Amino acid sequence: xxxxxxxxxxxxxxxxxxxxxxxxxxxxxxxxxxxxxxxxxxxxxxxxxxxxxxxxxxxxxxxxxxxxxxxxxxxxxxxxxxxxxxxxxxxxxxxxxxxxxxxxxxxxxxxxxxxxxxxxxxxxxxxxxxxxxxxxxxxxxxxxxxxxxxxxxxxxxxxxxxxxxxxxxxxxxxxxxxxxxxxxxxxxxxxxxxxxxxxxxxxxxxxxxxxxxxxxxxxxxxxxxxxxxxxxxxxxxxxxxx
Amino acid sequence: xxxxxxxxxxxxxxxxxxxxxxxxxxxxxxxxxxxxxxxxxxxxxxxxxxxxxxxxxxxxxxxxxxxxxxxxxxxxxxxxxxxxxxxxxxxxxxxxxxxxxxxxxxxxxxxxxxxxxxxxxxxxxxxxxxxxxxxxxxxxxxxxxxxxxxxxxxxxxxxxxxxxxxxxxxxxxxxxxxxxxxxxxxxxxxxxxxxxxxxxxxxxxxxxxxxxxxxxxxxxxxxxxxxxxxxxxxxxxxxxxxxxxxxxxxxxxxxxxxxxxxxxxxxxxxxxxxxxxxxxxxxxxxxxxxxxxxxxxxx
Numbered sequence: 001x002x003x004x005x006x007x008x009x010x011x012x013x014x015x016x017x018x019x020x021x022x023x024x025x026x027x028x029x030x031x032x033x034x035x036x037x038x039x040x041x042x043x044x045x046x047x048x049x050x051x052x053x054x055x056x057x058x059x060x061x062x063x064x065x066x067x068x069x070x071x072x073x074x075x076x077x078x079x080x081x082x083x084x085x086x087x088x089x090x091x092x093x094x095x096x097x098x099x100x101x102x103x104x105x106x107x108x109x110x111x112x113x114x115x116x117x118x119x120x121x122x123x124x125x126x127x128x129x130x131x132x133x134x135x136x137x138x139x140x141x142x143x144x145x146x147x148x149x150x151x152x153x154x155x156x157x158x159x160x161x162x163x164x165x166x167x168x169x170x171x172x173x174x175x176x177x178x179x180x181x182x183x184x185x186x187x188x189x190x191x192x193x194x195x196x197x198x199x200x201x202x203x204x205x206x207x208x209x210x211x212x213x214x215x216x217x218x219x220x221x222x223x224x225x226x227x228x229x230x231x232x233x234x235x236x237x238x239x240x241x242x
Numbered sequence: 243x244x245x246x247x248x249x250x251x252x253x254x255x256x257x258x259x260x261x262x263x264x265x266x267x268x269x270x271x272x273x274x275x276x277x278x279x280x281x282x283x284x285x286x287x288x289x290x291x292x293x294x295x296x297x298x299x300x301x302x303x304x305x306x307x308x309x310x311x312x313x314x315x316x317x318x319x320x321x322x323x324x325x326x327x328x329x330x331x332x333x334x335x336x337x338x339x340x341x342x343x344x345x346x347x348x349x350x351x352x353x354x355x356x357x358x359x360x361x362x363x364x365x366x367x368x369x370x371x372x373x374x375x376x377x378x379x380x381x382x383x384x385x386x387x388x389x390x391x392x393x394x395x396x397x398x399x400x401x402x403x404x405x406x407x408x409x410x411x412x413x414x415x416x417x418x419x420x421x422x423x424x425x426x427x428x429x430x431x432x433x434x435x436x437x438x439x440x441x442x443x444x445x446x447x448x449x450x451x452x453x454x455x456x457x458x459x460x461x462x463x464x465x466x467x468x469x470x471x472x473x474x475x476x477x478x479x480x481x482x483x484x485x486x487x488x489x490x491x492x493x494x495x496x497x498x499x500x501x502x503x504x505x506x507x508x509x510x511x512x513x514x515x516x517x518x519x520x521x522x523x524x525x526x527x528x529x530x531x532x533x534x535x536x537x538x539x540x541x
Contacts, residue, residue, distance in 0.1 A: 061454075084459070091456035101451050105263060117252045118457040120245040162455065 011075065012036045013170055013201045014060055019069035020225075021055050029055040031225040032069070037203065039169075042196040042233070044212045045205040047222035053205040056222070057172045060203070061093045062086045074169055091119060094163030094171045094200075096192075098178040100155045102147040108134065108158050109143040115166045133165040134158075137191055153184030160188065164195055171195055173204040177211070189215065249461065257465035261472065264441050268473055271437040271531075275477025275524050276484065278430035282423050283485045283512075283520050289419040291509050293412060295500075298508065303377050305370040305385065305400040313394040318366065321394050325368055328388045330376025335369040342367065365396065427527070434531025438470060442535060467532045474528025478521035485520075486511065 014037035021030040030052040037043060045053045058064040059071055062078050071078040074092055081089065094115075102111050109130050116126040134140040137157040139150075147155050156176060163171060173192060177185035189204075189211055196202040206212070212219055216234030220227055261268045307325065309318065318336060326334045337345070342364040376385065382400060389398055442449070452462050489511050497509060512520065 087453075087456040087458045087461075089456075090454065095454055101447075101454065103448055103451060114451065115455040118452065118455055118461050120249040120252065122244065122248050123251070166455075 012038050013074050014203075015072040016059075017070045019059065019066045019071055021052075021059060021064060022067045028225045030059070030066075033225075033227055034069075035220070035227065037201055040196065040199045040201055042193065042202045042215070042217040043204070044215075044217055044219045045203055045222065046207065046209070046212060046219060047228070049207075051222035052225040053222055054174055055225075057095075057174050057203065057205055060170070061095055061172060062089055087118070091115075091166055092169050094166065094168035096156070096159050096163045096171070096173040096176045098175040100147070100152075100159045100179075102155055102158055102162075104146060104148050107144050107146055108139060108150070111147065111158055112162045112165050115162050119166070129165055130161075133161045136194075137161045151184075152179050153181075153187055156180060156184075156188050157191065160191055160195075164200070167200075169201060171200050171202045173202070175205055175207065177206070177208065182210075185211065186214075253461070253464040253468060257468035257472065260441065260445065260465055260469050264444055267437060267441045267444065268469070271434055271441075271470075271473040271528070272477045272480065274433045274437060275430060275474050275527055276480040278426050278433075278527070279478055279481035279520060279524050280484050282426050282430075282523075283481055284488070285419050285422050285426075287485065287489065287512065289415050292415050294508065294510070297374070303372055305372070305382070305398060307368040307370060307389060307395045308365045308397045308399065309367060309394055310396045311365065313366070317394050321392065322368060324392065325370060325389060328370075328385055330373055330381045330385050332371045332373045332376075335371070337367045337369060339364055339366045368395075430527055431531055431534060434470070434474075434527060435534035438466060438532050438535035441469070442466065463536050466536055467529055470528035470530075470532030471525045472528070474525040474531075475521060476524075477528065478524025481524065482512075482517055482520050 014035070016033055016035040019030060019033045019035075020028055022028045033052075033056065045056060047053055055064065059066055059078060060073055062073070062081055065081075066079050069079075073089060076085070076089055078089075103114075106114075109127070112130045112133060113126050116129060121129070131140055131143065134143050137160060139154060139157055139161070142150060142154065147158065150158065156179075160176070163173075171192065176192065177188050180188060185208070192202055192204060193215060204211075218233040219229070219231040221229040221231070307321075309321070313321070322334050322336055325331060339362050343362050346364060370385075372381070372385075375381070386398060386400075389395060449462060493509060500509070
């Protein structure tokens with residue numbers, strides 16, 4: 001049985017109140033950021049390198065704690081989260097990176113199954129869920145292959161499958177298409193958008209303006225650690241409207 | 243419950259995967275534990291056998307109270323009872339004048355030496371055997387004081403130097419073994435911890451990904467602890483085999499040497515319980531090494 005902190009149906013999954021993150025005195029990676037992300041919303045996080053995109057994502061999945069301010073993620077205050085409570089939060093937040101972070105010596109199936117193993121999912125149940133997930137990203141036939149025998153796009157699809165197999169409430173993607181050519185970029189982005197239409201809240205950090213224009217989602221532009229622009233979605237997403 | 247069983251099955255699978263994936267590092271850990279346990283085990287076996295030999299000598303330690311010539315049989319019986327109740331006394335054996343003469347003749351190889359004498363010059367005596375805990379100089383001094391001046395006792399004889407030497411030898415051997423075991427144990431712990439730390443470093447990518455997908459500390463740590471236990475068990479078994487082999491190989495030569503010097507050589511290997519303890523000690527060492535590495539590495 002999964003234990004989860006109950007959040008009210010309309011409660012935003014991510015809320016930030018005057019959040020700052022500083023690694024050195026007087027120098028802010030993120031400065032006085034206040035933000036509310038609605039359930040099922042799709043957000044593009046953009047800005048130049050060093051603008052604070054990755055730091056913002058790291059604060060949401062509790063890789064970092066804020067130097068100032070408060071962050072509520074799925075009803076939990078990240079600033080006060082003990083080390084023992086972080087894993088429980090991360091099981092509800094899927095993360096995808098530019099460099100895929102797959103284990104080369106494990107098969108595709110084993111890589112995806114990791115997210116289910118950590119919660120003790122029975123092997124048979126885990127296998128069928130992994131198969132279904134791999135099928136949804138079109139890689140079920142490669143499940144016994146190893147990551148290095150796959151193309152970059154395929155590896156990112158595996159990483160995405162691993163992030164989504166546990167049905168997370170939030171999906172974070174840090175430059176997920178940074179290593180891919182334009183055709184594969186669209187392929188991956190379509191899969192991420194598909195996850196969002198099923199109700200998952202998605203935040204994607206990207207440099208790629210063509211993607212932002214193509215999908216017409218809400219855009220947060222960071223500059224020097226602050227939110228310089230918050231552009232609403234051209235067409236509100238289904239989840240965000242609820 | 244089934245979730246817990248699944249987590250245990252996954253932890254076992256992960257630890258097997260860890261060992262298979264880092265065979266060289268695992269072998270290093272097994273070998274390190276083996277070497278240390280061979281040293282600790284050999285020292286312990288040596289001390290055990292030395293203590294055994296010393297204890298056998300200790301059992302022969304005795305005081306002799308020579309009696310005056312005119313002590314009546316009733317007084318002799320009372321003396322035996324009295325001395326038996328003294329502190330540190332295990333048992334008392336009465337040796338009559340006649341028995342003393344027989345022993346002397348056996349020792350001297352005939353009766354010629356005393357043939358010219360009209361009467362038996364040897365006194366009756368009490369052979370006082372000591373309890374193991376009283377085989378030291380302090381206890382003997384207390385006993386000495388308790389028997390001093392008892393009517394009927396002419397002289398009390400004991401090998402004080404021998405007794406002190408025996409006590410010191412036993413203490414030194416035991417203290418030496420304890421210090422050696424502690425030093426070797428600590429060295430083993432650090433080496434095993436470092437070996438496991440190397441394994442952790444080699445698998446840092448996996449640990450990072452596990453943390454990302456929400457693995458608890460226990461989920462990450464338990465397979466490493468299982469690896470430590472498994473490596474320790476193997477190391478312990480290997481050490482036991484090596485010590486047994488060396489013991490069997492060296493036994494004939496050592497036995498001959500000891501018989502020549504001491505006139506006896508009752509040597510023994512570990513009992514079953516001691517053998518199991520050595521293997522369990524290996525497992526404990528492996529587990530402790532893993533915990534040290536995990537805590538030190540803040541995993």
